Amino acid sequence: EIVLTQSPGTLxxxxxxxxxxxxxxxxxxxxxxxxxxxxxxxxxxxLLIYAASIRATGIPDxxxxxxxxxxxxxxxxxxxPEDFALYxxxxxxxxxxxxxxxxxxxxx
Amino acid sequence: QVxxxxxxxxxxxxxxxxxxxxxASGYMFTSQYLHWLRQAPGQGLEWVGIIHPxxxxxxxxxxxxxxxxxxxxxxxxxxxLELDRLTSDDTAVYYCARAKGPERWPVDAFDIWGQGTVVTxxx
Numbered sequence: 001e002i003v004l005t006q007s008p009g010t011l012x013x014x015x016x017x018x019x020x021x022x023x024x025x026x027x028x029x030x031x032x033x034x035x036x037x038x039x040x041x042x043x044x045x046x047l048l049i050y051a052a053s054i055r056a057t058g059i060p061d062x063x064x065x066x067x068x069x070x071x072x073x074x075x076x077x078x079x080x081p082e083d084f085a086l087y088x089x090x091x092x093x094x095x096x097x098x099x100x101x102x103x104x105x106x107x108x
Numbered sequence: 109q110v111x112x113x114x115x116x117x118x119x120x121x122x123x124x125x126x127x128x129x130x131x132a133s134g135y136m137f138t139s140q141y142l143h144w145l146r147q148a149p150g151q152g153l154e155w156v157g158i159i160h161p162x163x164x165x166x167x168x169x170x171x172x173x174x175x176x177x178x179x180x181x182x183x184x185x186x187x188x189l190e191l192d193r194l195t196s197d198d199t200a201v202y203y204c205a206r207a208k209g210p211e212r213w214p215v216d217a218f219d220i221w222g223q224g225t226v227v228t229x230x231x
Contacts, residue, residue, distance in 0.1 A: 035208075035217035037153075044203050044221035045153065056219060088153055090217065096170075097215030099153040 002027050002091050006100035012108040019076040021103045023089035028069050030093030036065055036074045037088045039102075045088060049074060079105075110134035112142075112204050112222035119228045120194050127190045128225050130204030137185035138162035141207040143218060144178065144189045146200040156202070158214045159187055167214040194229045201226050 003026045013019055023034065032052040037045035047056040049065035052072055062077045076083055084107050089100040115129040132142070144156040157168040159178040166178045177190045191198060202225045205218035 033217075037218075044205075044224055045218070046221070047208070047217060047219050050208055050217040050219075090153070092212065092215040092217055095214060097155055099155075101152045 001096055002029065002094055002098050004089055004091055004098055004100035006087075006089055006103045008103060009101075010104045010106060012106050013079055014108045015079050015081055017079050019074075019079055019083070019105055021074040021076075021087055021089075021105070023067075023072045023074070023100050025070045025072075025091055027094075029072075029091045032068050032072075033091060033093035034065070034067070034072045035090045035092065036063075037090065038083075039086045039088065048087075076105075081107075110206075110220050112206065112220055114202075114204060114222040114225045117226040117228070119230065122195055122229055122231055124194050124229075125190060125192045126194060126227055127188055128202055128204075128227070130187050130189075130222050132161075132185045132187075132206070137182060140209045141211070141213065141216065142180075142187050143205050143207060143216075144187075144202060145205060145218075146202045147224075148197075148200040151200075154200075155215065156189065158207075160213075161185075161187065191227075194227075196229050199227060199229045 005024045007022045034052045036049040039045045053065045064075045066073050087103045113131045138161045143158045159166050168176050175192045180187045204222040206220040207216035208219045
C-alpha cells in the first residue's frame, strides 16, 4: 500500500501570497496518477488537478500541480480569499488507491 | 447539469445496517464507474468501493469486505451502498463520486461528487 504524507499540516498565509503544498508517497506512483482536491466546510471535495499536472474543468490557472515519482506539489500562485480550505492529495496509480491526511490552508 | 444527489442523514444503533442511495443525472449513467468514499469526523478520505453501472461489477476496500454491498438500478440511474454490522467506527460522511475516466479499475480520480450523507452510529 502506498502511504501519502502531506505537509505542512497547516499553512497560514495571506491573500496574494503563494502557497506550496507537498504530497510525498512511500513508493513511486505509477504514471504519476496523483490528484488534488479542495474541500470547504460542509462541502464535498472538488477536483483541482489530476495526473499530477492537468487542471480539471473550470479550475483557475492560479492552481498548478507538478512532480513525479514520489514527490508532488500543488501550487497556488496568488491566493484569493476563497482558496482558504482543506486540500487533499490522492494517488490512483496502484490498484489500492490512497489519500493523504490533508493540508489546511488558513488565513494568517 | 451533471450531478449526484444522495439520500438523507441516518442514525443507527451498533450492529444495525444502513442503505444509502445516490442518483445520477445529466450524463449517461452507464458510461462511467461510480464510487463510494467516506470521511470520519476530523479524518481524511477513505475509499469504500466501486461499481460498474452497466454490468454491476463491484470491488470493495478489503478492510470492509464482508460488510459492504454495492448495487445499482439502471432504470432510475441510482446506486446503493449497504453497510452491515455497524460500529461507531462507521460514523462518517459518505460520498458517492464519479470516476474521471476513462475506465480505470478499481481506482481513479473523482470529478463529480454527491453532497454527502451523514451516518451516525450511536447507542
